[in-house]
Amino acid sequence: MKEEKMAKYSVMVIGLGKRGGHHVQHFNAHPDFEVTAVCDINEKQIDAVVQEHNLPDSVVRGTDAKSVAMEAKPDVLAFMTLPNIRKMFVELGAECGAKMIAFEKPVALTSEEGLEIKEIIEKSGLKAVLSYQHRYGTHYQAVKDIVDSGKIGEVTDIYANAMGWPAHMFTHMLHYSRWYAGNPKGEWVIANAAGKNKLSSPDHHLSPDYLAGIVNFENGVHGVYEVGAGQPDVKHVGKWFGKNRIGVKGTKGYAEAYTNGGYKAVTPEGVIEGEGAMDYHKDMPGYIQDIADDLNGVQPHPCNFENAWENFSIWQSMYRSALDGGQVSLPLTEGRNEVEEFRKTLRDTPVLPSFESDETKEQFGL
Ligand SMILES: NC(=O)c1ccc[n+]([C@@H]2O[C@H](COP(=O)([O-])OP(=O)(O)OC[C@H]3O[C@@H](n4cnc5c(N)ncnc54)[C@H](O)[C@@H]3O)[C@@H](O)[C@H]2O)c1
Missing domain, CATH: 3.40.50.720 (NAD(P)-binding Rossmann-like Domain)
Incomplete structure (x- = not known):
């Protein structure tokens, strides 16, 4: 037929x-x-x-x-x-x-x-x-292929940092790093936040200027995240919004993708490196x-939404940890207005950036 x-x-x-x-x-x-x-x-x-x-x-x-x-x-x-x-x-x-x-x-x-x-x-x-x-970028995919090939051994840790502030970048960082580790669900988080400039950002990406936190995932993988003004510089990447490092450590080595700076893996067989930069088209x-x-x-x-929800709820649970103190268990089941709460409770002192640059100063009103 x-x-x-x-x-x-x-x-x-x-x-x-x-x-x-x-x-x-x-x-x-x-x-x-x-x-x-x-x-x-x-x-x-x-x-x-x-x-x-x-x-x-x-x-x-x-x-x-x-x-x-x-x-x-x-x-x-x-x-x-x-x-x-x-x-x-x-x-x-x-x-x-x-x-x-x-x-x-x-x-x-x-x-x-x-x-x-x-x-x-x-x-x-x-x-x-x-x-x-971003995950369709060849450099992001190369890291996934290296992890899946077993070249860095069993995944033990994932980590990511990004310059853009949390409402822009936090869930991007969680999505790609969790993908590398087989999309584990979060078990608990602990975090802290600083800087009120972006809580009134004209682009409506309302969030603190810096959020740093740790996630323990269900499969025992540990995650470390820093997003915003306090994140460490990724020196070999020039483009400010592309200074992001998304990495995975295994029992034998590590592999990292850099949003605007290619990828690199260190394995027992040697170093694997390649180019790549985020490109919408x-x-x-x-x-x-x-x-x-x-x-x-x-x-x-x-x-899909199910995956996005996991990233969103880890990020929002970090807010809760920053607001209330201590560790916060997942899943997230109760709603709050964290943006309003940060407006009321975060200290007025400007965020302390990890490195000075004209764009960092401009973006965070320093
Ligand atoms: N995935 C990525 O890599 C990536 C990159 C950049 C931005 N983003 C996200 O994309 C989203 C949009 O960002 P952008 O940079 O395209 O914004 P933008 O400001 O360029 O575009 C937003 C548009 O929405 C219109 N708009 C506002 N209210 C509306 C309404 N009620 N009905 C119809 N149109 C309305 C505005 O007039 C504007 O044209 C944000 O959530 C941002 O975080 C994602």
Whole structure:
């Protein structure tokens, strides 16, 4: 029997800034998808994206996400807004009958909103994925291959540090390091936080300026994380936002990926090194292919909500440890507004950076 050509999945993209543009481009570049609706509160952004990506007149467009979604009834509702707006679009995904929502990290800014989002997703049965697309970079993949080959022995520790502040980078660091260790669940955390500048960040990535913490994972693997102004410099990486180190130690050696500086492993057989830098346009196709595979029933997306929830809850439990003191057990079951609590309780003294640079000073208002 002749195989019928599969209809494309229709996609609506909400929030047509930097990441929205990437999603429009890469969904349309994939044969299984077609962007049929776009939305931004800023009409100029809509016009710019329509023009840049040559979207046809048939594409539904508008400034009100709900009316556009109810008209377009997309299979995939993708929202790439800043992290202060999440829950309303998760609800809209369920309401407009989408099969899947695709959104940006982090899940939310507080555990209160995160738990509400989790409940909507679980009750509605919506599939959900979040953009942890760095993992498709060849240097990130090379580290995974080295770990899986057994060259560094049995995994004992994972660690990561990033310059961008916690609401930007913490769950990125958890996603990739946990991936290297087989995605273990967290058992308990202990952490501390400093710096109030980013609690009123105009880009709405509201978080302390620095969060450092330790995670004990269920499989006995130990994790150490530092994100924000106090993180150690990654000297061989020039690009400030790319000064991230994601590593894994084993019984015989270690392997590390650097967001904008390649990878390196030290093994009993010698040193393995290679190049690689985070590149949206190289990383997005694999992420979109995995969305197709998930929708087509081939395999669950590696950036699915279940995984994102684990990263989110470890990060938020570290906030709780920083706020209350002591160790905090997972899972996270009770919501709080950690951003408000940090505003009230963190000391006013500016964060102490680990190294001086013009960008560090500018980013953290020092
Ligand atoms: N995965 C990654 O590597 C990566 C990289 C950069 C940013 N991000 C994340 O992507 C998200 C978006 O970041 P960005 O840099 O693209 O932001 P941006 O400011 O460039 O774009 C956000 C857009 O959303 C629009 N918007 C705001 N409220 C809206 C509403 N109610 N309805 C419709 N549109 C609305 C704004 O007008 C703007 O055009 C953030 O969560 C950020 O953390 C992820």
